[in-house]
Amino acid sequence: MKLAVIGAGNMATAIIKAVLESKAVSAKDITVSDINPLSLERVQTEQGVLTADSNISAIDSADTIILAVKPQNLEGISREISGRLKCGQLVISILAGTPLSRLALSLGHDEIIRAMPNTPAQIGMGMTVWTCSEKVSAEQKQNGQAILSSMGRELFVDDEGFIDMATAISGSGPAYFFLFMECLVESAVSLGFDSETALSLVLQTALGSIQYAITSGRGLAELRQQVTSPGGTTAEAINHFNSNDIKTIINGAVAAAYRKAAEMGK
Numbered sequence: 001m002k003l004a005v006i007g008a009g010n011m012a013t014a015i016i017k018a019v020l021e022s023k024a025v026s027a028k029d030i031t032v033s034d035i036n037p038l039s040l041e042r043v044q045t046e047q048g049v050l051t052a053d054s055n056i057s058a059i060d061s062a063d064t065i066i067l068a069v070k071p072q073n074l075e076g077i078s079r080e081i082s083g084r085l086k087c088g089q090l091v092i093s094i095l096a097g098t099p100l101s102r103l104a105l106s107l108g109h110d111e112i113i114r115a116m117p118n119t120p121a122q123i124g125m126g127m128t129v130w131t132c133s134e135k136v137s138a139e140q141k142q143n144g145q146a147i148l149s150s151m152g153r154e155l156f157v158d159d160e161g162f163i164d165m166a167t168a169i170s171g172s173g174p175a176y177f178f179l180f181m182e183c184l185v186e187s188a189v190s191l192g193f194d195s196e197t198a199l200s201l202v203l204q205t206a207l208g209s210i211q212y213a214i215t216s217g218r219g220l221a222e223l224r225q226q227v228t229s230p231g232g233t234t235a236e237a238i239n240h241f242n243s244n245d246i247k248t249i250i251n252g253a254v255a256a257a258y259r260k261a262a263e264m265g266k
């Protein structure tokens, strides 16, 4: 597979690192372009990939092209590369809130995968939800899946509507968990722990809880109840969460992210 990556920012770096580690593609078969020469130099030095001095030359001999720029950069890139994309070239877009129809119209090309990865992709622990346009062949789907699965788990969805939903859950989700952990660290410090110990307690508790949830075979509510003896300390904390309507807060946050993703797609 010959891969071109347009954009050498955070997500592009995560994807390149992941495909190299999984050996899905070798460094000599990856060409990266970016308008920011510093980003380009960094990715070349750190990942040993080839670089191109323009998006047009990056895509020239690629069979798969990853679009890893901000959604607002799509129009500029399209002005440059639309009309240059050849039949058989697969475009994988990770642009948030940018539907297949807009990508196809803008790029003048209809072999497109739309994927929503998340930042744990940086360590091969990502969750990517993806879909594709009708013109994507079975072989292109397989190639796309090989790239996306190198970043962690991937889930194909037939209905593009699930991508905006996934944006609000798995795309933005890492930030929700980080926020919760930040709050817990602050609480631990206010109880009297030094910040290093507080962070260590919180991270190990999060890690242990997640591994336990994955491996125990039990449901989340059952695991919560297991820690929550009636009249005990955890019950006090859970009652406090519930009396402050934690479910409404979380539902509201997810609904706001989903609304934003849907708005961006209009």
Ligand SMILES: NC(=O)c1ccc[n+]([C@@H]2O[C@H](COP(=O)([O-])OP(=O)(O)OC[C@H]3O[C@@H](n4cnc5c(N)ncnc54)[C@H](OP(=O)(O)O)[C@@H]3O)[C@@H](O)[C@H]2O)c1
Binding pocket: 006, 007, 008, 009, 010, 011, 012, 033, 034, 035, 036, 039, 055, 068, 069, 070, 071, 073, 076, 077, 094, 095, 096, 116, 117, 118, 119, 171
């Ligand atoms: N971060 C996440 O958690 C996450 C999760 C899922 C999806 N995404 C999506 O991933 C995409 C990339 O996000 P990111 O965080 O990696 O962004 P980023 O770090 O800002 O990287 C984008 C790179 O593209 C460059 N660029 C801008 N215009 C360009 C052009 N015309 N040609 C070539 N390169 C150009 C930027 O250069 P300058 O810095 O000079 O502008 C920057 O180096 C976004 O669309 C985002 O919605 C992000």
